[in-house]
Amino acid sequence: MRWQGQQVGATDVDALPGLESLDGLVRSVTTPEFAGITFHEVLAKSALNHVPGASAMPFDWTINPYRGCSHACAYCFARKTHEYLELDAGADFDSQIVVKTNVAEVTRRELARPTWLRETVALGTNTDPYQRAEGRYRLMPGIIDALAESGTPFSVLTKGTLLRRDLPQLADAAASVRVSIAMSIAVFDDDLQKLVEPGTPSAAARLATVRAATDAGFRVTVFLMPILPHLTDSPAALDHALAQIAAAGATRVVFGALHLRPGAKQWFWQWLERERPDLLPVYRGLYPGVSVSAPVGYRKLLTARVRPLLHRHRLAGGAEEEVEMRVPRPGPVRATGARMPAMAGAATLF
Numbered sequence: 001m002r003w004q005g006q007q008v009g010a011t012d013v014d015a016l017p018g019l020e021s022l023d024g025l026v027r028s029v030t031t032p033e034f035a036g037i038t039f040h041e042v043l044a045k046s047a048l049n050h051v052p053g054a055s056a057m058p059f060d061w062t063i064n065p066y067r068g069c070s071h072a073c074a075y076c077f078a079r080k081t082h083e084y085l086e087l088d089a090g091a092d093f094d095s096q097i098v099v100k101t102n103v104a105e106v107t108r109r110e111l112a113r114p115t116w117l118r119e120t121v122a123l124g125t126n127t128d129p130y131q132r133a134e135g136r137y138r139l140m141p142g143i144i145d146a147l148a149e150s151g152t153p154f155s156v157l158t159k160g161t162l163l164r165r166d167l168p169q170l171a172d173a174a175a176s177v178r179v180s181i182a183m184s185i186a187v188f189d190d191d192l193q194k195l196v197e198p199g200t201p202s203a204a205a206r207l208a209t210v211r212a213a214t215d216a217g218f219r220v221t222v223f224l225m226p227i228l229p230h231l232t233d234s235p236a237a238l239d240h241a242l243a244q245i246a247a248a249g250a251t252r253v254v255f256g257a258l259h260l261r262p263g264a265k266q267w268f269w270q271w272l273e274r275e276r277p278d279l280l281p282v283y284r285g286l287y288p289g290v291s292v293s294a295p296v297g298y299r300k301l302l303t304a305r306v307r308p309l310l311h312r313h314r315l316a317g318g319a320e321e322e323v324e325m326r327v328p329r330p331g332p333v334r335a336t337g338a339r340m341p342a343m344a345g346a347a348t349l350f
């Protein structure tokens, strides 16, 4: 891989942001508690990534402490980014995790710049900040402190139950900056969840985390996405999901159909061939060639199906293309998760 064997201080102009200049030792670590996973520890040069103004993203800045994600969702939109590291978008994305061990320190330094305008920073936009690696590296507490102390509002989006560990700290941060929390839960059938998102906590565990965040004072958004055609989109399945989301205390739901970007699409086809070959022709029909999104007709059908269910379960929110896309400007409002940025197309977020 491109950065393996780098010399201290070497520069790699083709590397991803944060990896261009390895100003410190890079080592690869395997440990029995994380069988099958290799952590590649790097010293990042930068932490804050600017999202270009023309982008469809609902935020201006992101921080990604990890590259790759052991949650291993078969549909993951971020898979292709691993290819920039000369790792593959399939198994390597799930098991070769790049860890920016100094990300909190770099974040703090960048936030201290006089030019920093305290725009909202989104965590969880590319890979999951509360994936299993976070249990070992504990990078998020330092990032949260740095953001709160600098007066920077931020949002956290995750599938990880490790979020629970940091809830007291997040609640403290929310006393001074706007903090939005969202949990991604797409699959409520345990057998299917283990097949399609094999590294994630169960839906029940994630719902318990939603409850804990609610009890800590947050208004939590749940991202019910991606909804998988012919797998999780029946009226009964959606009703079951929304009932559980409401019971967990979430106030808002953003839903959307599966997107299949290049990289993710090939990997998802392989998953279908292995687990549900009967559905392969159907999916090839819905996502022909290079198309990323499900057809408009399907998405309209989904909206017509979900909207009355949201109403029935007294949940705010809507389809990803309908909901508020911008996070409000900073303010000393505690935990107003109701305006969490929508996932600008599940193509880019969970």
Ligand code: SF4
Pocket: 069, 070, 071, 072, 073, 075, 076, 077, 078, 126, 127, 128, 159, 349, 350
């Ligand atoms: S979709 Fe999110 S949680 Fe799943 S593998 Fe990708 S980054 Fe991780």
